[in-house]
Amino acid sequence: MTGSSDDQPARSVDAVVIGAGHAGLAISHCLREQGVDHVVFERGEIANSWRNERWESLTLLTPNWQCRLPGFSYSGDDPDGFMSMSEVIDFIERYAGKIDAPVLTRTEVTSVRRNADQYEIATATGNWRSRAVIVASGACNLPVFPPVASASPALVSTLTPHDYRNPSQLDDGGVLVVGASATGLQLADEIQQSGRAVTIAVGEHVRLPRIYRDRDIQWWMHATGILDESLDEIDDIVRARNIPSPQLVGSRDRQILDLNAMSDLGVRLVGRLMNFNGTVAQFSGSLRNVCALADLKMGRLLDTIDEWAARQPEAESFSPPERFARTRIDDHPCLTLDLDRDGIRTILWATGYRPDYQWLDVPVLDRKGKLRHDGGVVSDSPGMYVLGLPFLRRRKSSFIHGTEDDARFIANHLTGYLARQ
Amino acid sequence: MSESTSSVDNGVNVEALLGAREALSQAPEAAQFKWRATCDWVKGTHSKSSVTSFFGLGEEQQHRREFTFEADHPEVFASEDLGATPVEVVLCGLASCLMAGVAAVAQHRGIQLNSVKATLEAGMDIQGILGIDADVRNGFDGINVSFEVDGDASAEDLEALVAQSQKRSAVFDIVTNPTNVNVSVTKTG
Numbered sequence: 156m157t158g159s160s161d162d163q164p165a166r167s168v169d170a171v172v173i174g175a176g177h178a179g180l181a182i183s184h185c186l187r188e189q190g191v192d193h194v195v196f197e198r199g200e201i202a203n204s205w206r207n208e209r210w211e212s213l214t215l216l217t218p219n220w221q222c223r224l225p226g227f228s229y230s231g232d233d234p235d236g237f238m239s240m241s242e243v244i245d246f247i248e249r250y251a252g253k254i255d256a257p258v259l260t261r262t263e264v265t266s267v268r269r270n271a272d273q274y275e276i277a278t279a280t281g282n283w284r285s286r287a288v289i290v291a292s293g294a295c296n297l298p299v300f301p302p303v304a305s306a307s308p309a310l311v312s313t314l315t316p317h318d319y320r321n322p323s324q325l326d327d328g329g330v331l332v333v334g335a336s337a338t339g340l341q342l343a344d345e346i347q348q349s350g351r352a353v354t355i356a357v358g359e360h361v362r363l364p365r366i367y368r369d370r371d372i373q374w375w376m377h378a379t380g381i382l383d384e385s386l387d388e389i390d391d392i393v394r395a396r397n398i399p400s401p402q403l404v405g406s407r408d409r410q411i412l413d414l415n416a417m418s419d420l421g422v423r424l425v426g427r428l429m430n431f432n433g434t435v436a437q438f439s440g441s442l443r444n445v446c447a448l449a450d451l452k453m454g455r456l457l458d459t460i461d462e463w464a465a466r467q468p469e470a471e472s473f474s475p476p477e478r479f480a481r482t483r484i485d486d487h488p489c490l491t492l493d494l495d496r497d498g499i500r501t502i503l504w505a506t507g508y509r510p511d512y513q514w515l516d517v518p519v520l521d522r523k524g525k526l527r528h529d530g531g532v533v534s535d536s537p538g539m540y541v542l543g544l545p546f547l548r549r550r551k552s553s554f555i556h557g558t559e560d561d562a563r564f565i566a567n568h569l570t571g572y573l574a575r576q
Numbered sequence: 577m578s579e580s581t582s583s584v585d586n587g588v589n590v591e592a593l594l595g596a597r598e599a600l601s602q603a604p605e606a607a608q609f610k611w612r613a614t615c616d617w618v619k620g621t622h623s624k625s626s627v628t629s630f631f632g633l634g635e636e637q638q639h640r641r642e643f644t645f646e647a648d649h650p651e652v653f654a655s656e657d658l659g660a661t662p663v664e665v666v667l668c669g670l671a672s673c674l675m676a677g678v679a680a681v682a683q684h685r686g687i688q689l690n691s692v693k694a695t696l697e698a699g700m701d702i703q704g705i706l707g708i709d710a711d712v713r714n715g716f717d718g719i720n721v722s723f724e725v726d727g728d729a730s731a732e733d734l735e736a737l738v739a740q741s742q743k744r745s746a747v748f749d750i751v752t753n754p755t756n757v758n759v760s761v762t763k764t765g
């Protein structure tokens with residue numbers, strides 16, 4: 156509890172939303188439609204994550220036509236383009252304005268407690284009480300490090316995607332990028348092009364072509380219904396929720412960002428980083444298999460797309476199926492690398508992100524610190540909901556375009572809950 | 577991924593394995609296993625190892641009987657060749673582990689296997705173990721595993737089976753990734 160606000164009586168509202176990213180704003184819109192009295196707390200500014208936790212060159216990997224939120228969609232003249240960070244911030248800000256969301260900015264939530272049927276919310280600007288809480292505080296608040304990170308040799312600087320802005324902030328020496336998903340590959344690409352020699356440590360990853368049969372892969376994923384796949388269509392939801400981001404970048408020239416493209420640029424591919432022995436990094440000998448798994452998985456996805464395409468009335472109008480070259484791996488990928496001797500001066504941990512629930516004083520986290528929920532409904536704590544997590548209810552849940560279905564479901568569920576209470 | 581089909585029988589009880597996975601994800605303590613082996617020196621490079629017990633599911637477990645493995649070095653090393661070379665035992669461990677995985681994954685994916693054979697070859701420059709060249713490592717410079725699979729599925733699906741087996745294999749992990757090894761010595765006799 157913050158001392159200064161203790162003396163003021165807590166304000167009361169039916170529901171509070173924590174976070175004014177696109178997810179918090181989308182649920183705010185749906186709550187307003189249902190006539191639920193609510194307020195949205197934001198520790199910084201609207202679209203705070205996009206303002207402060209992203210690098211400068213980042214563009215969305217989802218095309219503009221896919222940028223839509225309940226009651227709002229992209230209206231510019233480049234539907235196939237990809238938004239820059241300033242465009243994303245502008246898009247989300249305009250949305251907040253259009254729906255006239257009741258956002259309190261610079262209002263960090265410091266604690267949420269449950270007291271009988273109510274929630275007590277402490278914020279930087281005062282205390283609140285509500286009957287329902289929607290956690291929309293983001294899935295990527297903190298970078299995740301593998302345990303081996305703690306043994307990083309002192310001679311290298313370490314950096315996360317949250318600190319990284321552009322290559323000029325790095326030492327001129329070589330860079331070890333750990334992680335080969337969207338973030339790792341995009342940064343490896345940019346840093347290698349800046350003249351620094353990049354080595355990328357590759358664990359399991361998802362390979363996808365930007366363009367397939369002359370259409371954007373997101374078009375196919377959307378049209379085939381893959382992005383709409385829901386919880387009950389998946390046998391292993393834990394696995395589905397942990398799938399890393401696809402190797403995609405949203406660039407003007409629609410470049411394919413895969414490990415072969417990395418090799419063409421001169422980036423060195425090594426296996427998963429397993430250990431440090433002094434200044435010597437040790438990599439897994441499983442590189443070939445993780446690449447084979449990704450190649451095979453991509454092949455199965457393209458098969459699914461082709462089967463779907465063949466069933467469409469306009470089947471004739473699609474360009475013919477394609478298959479892509481397998482991931483090329485050296486005969487003897489490097490297993491140990493002396494960072495000192497090799498001139499590597501920076502390690503960039505592109506090993507994923509996780510939410511930060513430090514403020515959450517309701518026992519709803521599992522032993523791995525994940526919020527236990529049933530399609531966004533936090534069943535262990537009636538009246539609590541979560542939005543914006545990977546595969547919350549559908550494969551598209553963590554994307555901007557995936558929010559609408561989830562937000563509508565949660566707003567309905569919440570309205571029902573308030574009515575019954 | 578398809579569910580296990582009842583007509584497919586690779587002799588793997590997938591339901592039991594899936595049940596164990598479900599139960600152990602609720603009770604991670606029970607998932608803590610200890611594997612053991614003992615080894616006695618016989619003579620020269622000849623030794624005899626055996627396994628009898630292990631720990632798992634929260635208690636001591638016994639194999640149905642004691643299993644023994646003899647190891648030695650071949651005659652080209654001036655030994656008597658009374659058993660497999662230890663590095664060959666490592667290859668056998670890797671092969672058996674991948675093989676078990678292939679059968680389990682095939683059962684889970686509804687793929688009937690008719691025959692599966694794995695052939696392994698590992699290169700080694702023995703200048704390492706002989707201490708001739710300090711830059712040469714003692715161990716393998718690489719392992720090649722080739723699988724020949726006769727099963728009721730496409731070539732890609734069979735390849736995916738073997739890839740998934742590597743992903744889930746303990747011995748594959750042990751040989752591809754570093755492991756801390758602590759060796760202690762007690763004076764006896």
Ligand SMILES: Cc1cc2nc3c(=O)[nH]c(=O)nc-3n(C[C@H](O)[C@H](O)[C@H](O)COP(=O)(O)OP(=O)(O)OC[C@H]3O[C@@H](n4cnc5c(N)ncnc54)[C@H](O)[C@@H]3O)c2cc1C
Binds near residue numbers: 177514
């Ligand atoms: C590098 C990267 C690239 C991505 N690219 C794409 C893409 O191309 N397309 C796409 O659709 N999605 C993309 N995503 C995924 C997703 O759209 C973003 O993560 C998005 O920011 C999630 O929106 P959100 O509203 O759920 O969370 P956020 O945007 O993170 O919003 C959460 C808000 O909650 C606030 N907050 C957190 N804690 C508190 C607290 N205690 N009190 C008050 N406020 C709090 C934060 O300041 C933040 O503003 C990307 C994600 C990352 C990390």
